[in-house]
Amino acid sequence: MKQKLLKYWKQSYEDWNVIFREELRNIFRDSGVLIFFILVPLAYPLLYSFIYTNEVVREVPVAVVDADRSATSRDYLRRTDATADIRIAAYCANMEEARELLKHREVYGIIYIPSDFTSRLSRGEQSYVSLFSDMSGMLYYKAVLTSNTNVSLDMNARIKVARAGNTTQEQDKVTEHPIAYEEVSLYNPQNGFAAFLIPAVLMLILQQTLLLGVGISAGTAREHNAFRNLLPVSRHYTGLLRIVLGKSWAYLLVYIPISVYVLGVVPRLFRLNQIGAPHDIALFALPYLLACIFFAMTVSVLVRHRETCIMLIVFSSIPLLFLSGVSWPGSALPAFWKGFSYFFPSTFGVNGFLKINNMGGELTSVRTEWTVLWAQAIVYFLTTCLVYRNSIIASRRRFIARYRKLKARKKA
Amino acid sequence: MKSLSPLLLRELRRMASDPVYWFCMVLAPLFCYVFFTSMMASGLPDDMPLGVVDNDRTTTSRQLVRNLDAFQQTRVAACYPSVSDARRAVQRGDIYGFYYIPEGTTRKAQRQEVPTVSFYTNYSYLVAGSLLYRDMRMMSELVSGAATRTVLYAKGATEKQAMAYLQPVVTDMHAINNPWLNYNVYLSNTLLPGMLMLFIFMVTVYGIGTEIKQGTGRNWYMTAGGSMLRALAGKLLPQLAVFLLMGTLCMVHLYGVLKFPCHCGLPVMIGIMSLFILAAQGLGVLMIAALPTLRMGLSFASLWGVISFSISGMSYPVMAMHPALQGLAWLFPLRHYFLLYVNCALDGYEVMNAWPYVAALAGFALLPLCLLGRLKNVLLNYKYLP
Numbered sequence: 001m002k003q004k005l006l007k008y009w010k011q012s013y014e015d016w017n018v019i020f021r022e023e024l025r026n027i028f029r030d031s032g033v034l035i036f037f038i039l040v041p042l043a044y045p046l047l048y049s050f051i052y053t054n055e056v057v058r059e060v061p062v063a064v065v066d067a068d069r070s071a072t073s074r075d076y077l078r079r080t081d082a083t084a085d086i087r088i089a090a091y092c093a094n095m096e097e098a099r100e101l102l103k104h105r106e107v108y109g110i111i112y113i114p115s116d117f118t119s120r121l122s123r124g125e126q127s128y129v130s131l132f133s134d135m136s137g138m139l140y141y142k143a144v145l146t147s148n149t150n151v152s153l154d155m156n157a158r159i160k161v162a163r164a165g166n167t168t169q170e171q172d173k174v175t176e177h178p179i180a181y182e183e184v185s186l187y188n189p190q191n192g193f194a195a196f197l198i199p200a201v202l203m204l205i206l207q208q209t210l211l212l213g214v215g216i217s218a219g220t221a222r223e224h225n226a227f228r229n230l231l232p233v234s235r236h237y238t239g240l241l242r243i244v245l246g247k248s249w250a251y252l253l254v255y256i257p258i259s260v261y262v263l264g265v266v267p268r269l270f271r272l273n274q275i276g277a278p279h280d281i282a283l284f285a286l287p288y289l290l291a292c293i294f295f296a297m298t299v300s301v302l303v304r305h306r307e308t309c310i311m312l313i314v315f316s317s318i319p320l321l322f323l324s325g326v327s328w329p330g331s332a333l334p335a336f337w338k339g340f341s342y343f344f345p346s347t348f349g350v351n352g353f354l355k356i357n358n359m360g361g362e363l364t365s366v367r368t369e370w371t372v373l374w375a376q377a378i379v380y381f382l383t384t385c386l387v388y389r390n391s392i393i394a395s396r397r398r399f400i401a402r403y404r405k406l407k408a409r410k411k412a
Numbered sequence: 413m414k415s416l417s418p419l420l421l422r423e424l425r426r427m428a429s430d431p432v433y434w435f436c437m438v439l440a441p442l443f444c445y446v447f448f449t450s451m452m453a454s455g456l457p458d459d460m461p462l463g464v465v466d467n468d469r470t471t472t473s474r475q476l477v478r479n480l481d482a483f484q485q486t487r488v489a490a491c492y493p494s495v496s497d498a499r500r501a502v503q504r505g506d507i508y509g510f511y512y513i514p515e516g517t518t519r520k521a522q523r524q525e526v527p528t529v530s531f532y533t534n535y536s537y538l539v540a541g542s543l544l545y546r547d548m549r550m551m552s553e554l555v556s557g558a559a560t561r562t563v564l565y566a567k568g569a570t571e572k573q574a575m576a577y578l579q580p581v582v583t584d585m586h587a588i589n590n591p592w593l594n595y596n597v598y599l600s601n602t603l604l605p606g607m608l609m610l611f612i613f614m615v616t617v618y619g620i621g622t623e624i625k626q627g628t629g630r631n632w633y634m635t636a637g638g639s640m641l642r643a644l645a646g647k648l649l650p651q652l653a654v655f656l657l658m659g660t661l662c663m664v665h666l667y668g669v670l671k672f673p674c675h676c677g678l679p680v681m682i683g684i685m686s687l688f689i690l691a692a693q694g695l696g697v698l699m700i701a702a703l704p705t706l707r708m709g710l711s712f713a714s715l716w717g718v719i720s721f722s723i724s725g726m727s728y729p730v731m732a733m734h735p736a737l738q739g740l741a742w743l744f745p746l747r748h749y750f751l752l753y754v755n756c757a758l759d760g761y762e763v764m765n766a767w768p769y770v771a772a773l774a775g776f777a778l779l780p781l782c783l784l785g786r787l788k789n790v791l792l793n794y795k796y797l798p
Contacts, residue, residue: 135587136750137729191541315607355504
């Protein structure tokens, strides 16, 4: 009895080993898989980070129509020109001229100072500065609005102080702001684009390349094996657990160094936020990788041909990025889509990674995500076993049918 | 001229028998249309969760919190006993930021000791952070103003006088043609055509690539009577018909159903969309001609298609990118489509104002004519290597 058990374990181990090595060999022999397992994770993050590396838009060109032409209006304009956000590219005689520049996309905004700007101020009335912004990009709007708000508030404070007729500096301070305020940008002090988008893209790249690579290798298997089977018929490919674990181990082994590069090296190269503890990231990445691997293996049974999976999976990256709630806030996601997003490891992976890597959270701050990822890993492991089991049974049936057919023909 | 019908029939049969075509030409684009526009249906995210740390606990501070909650985009989700607790809530993702009113704020304000309140915004979520920042900053200005206003009213100033004293210079912002700052208008107008373009790239590459892979290229070429131009027309016309339909559907959905700003009228936008579809097909032909294995061609298509979204400048302006990328952006049809959409639909200028982009799209559409020789060579002599 004991001997039998020992033999069983030895056999299982040997099978597992064979499947594991075979899968590794498949990965490294197939240039199609290599593109998605190695090349894309290596190159894509660099390309993306390069696009967004300037983080913010500076010196947006704007046109100015100064109908007032007074010392005060020129002072206002000098101060706006001095802000980092905008640059005065043209002084126009009238709005018509400014609009023409806007039309030709030479400027992205207009500052209009009406002719009664100073006289109203002198009369002790409110003066208006009109701002116009091109809406092809929210960042233009933000640049025009931020710079002018800052300048006008600053100017208001000085006008107030001048009018108050105070005698001490302390009084001036109270006049400027009876209650002062302080703004603090958390976890992305430059309010940059790269710092907010790239971490999400990095996590997503891991899931998408796994889906693609595993899908391609499944497609290849189907194209090579007899009867378009997912698994080869061989002595070693018998135990279900051995097959699933053997293959997934191979993917995991490849993806551990890839993850270290994508999650550890790329943010450092582009000086993105990286304030999480490395062991927390590692502990978080493990269930994420497992969930992705088993998710990919489950999905891969749908793939009949090598290339189909590229067509089925690539497009999903964009919706998945939005589903993760990084750009469009998760709190504003309609309930249906929120529920839909729970199917994908990336939703939790992206948020968890952001919380640890960007916001310096600990594993406890991502407890929900971490638990869900483990749950997903288990569920998708079970579904993988299920679909592989069906696939094995189907392939055996086909073999038996074929065998009977041949036998019948021989008899005849 | 010999009739194209056997070629078209051959192509239609191929398309009907392969579910991948159905998925990539009809199902997935429709899904994307519905997905993006329904996800951002509210236009601007409302009621985003914000935290408050109120250590002052006076009527004034409570009033401030209530006012903050009354903003459309802000919802005060929770009050925290300390800044550390609020920070942890930010790290958990419960709130996108918090407002901190330290102990003694009201007392100090009354004694004219200039207390400081602060607000913390999590810019890891840029959109949520920026919108909440706007509300919190406005609130802070109002608080300060309210204190002075009370004093002014007490001294007998009228409201007009008080306002002129509090805010002598007022900025009056006009967001041209998208006054609601509607994110659905801002993003969906380019995301939807971008998704369609990605599918056009892939289907074009797939259509020609499968001929090479399955070794049916010679048969295809012979059906066309030995003319590469006719072969290509026979292949691309049925696909074009489906994509034109999908493109029109997209435009009708955006400008007819959702009523997004469209100053040039629907027909002009459908025209631009059609040109864009032709351009995407042209580039697709280039992809498979340049890398005549199906998987390499598809990888090329995926790379170009996905990068398009970033490099088109729809969210992050091209002018802020590296100069090399600014030049490279010209090689992406979505960039030209985006600029044409802004020019015509959003801003309502005549198409000729943006003629370089029309020319660029036309250039992409004419690309296949330069590649006929190369394609023929590939079809007849290329051996597929798995």
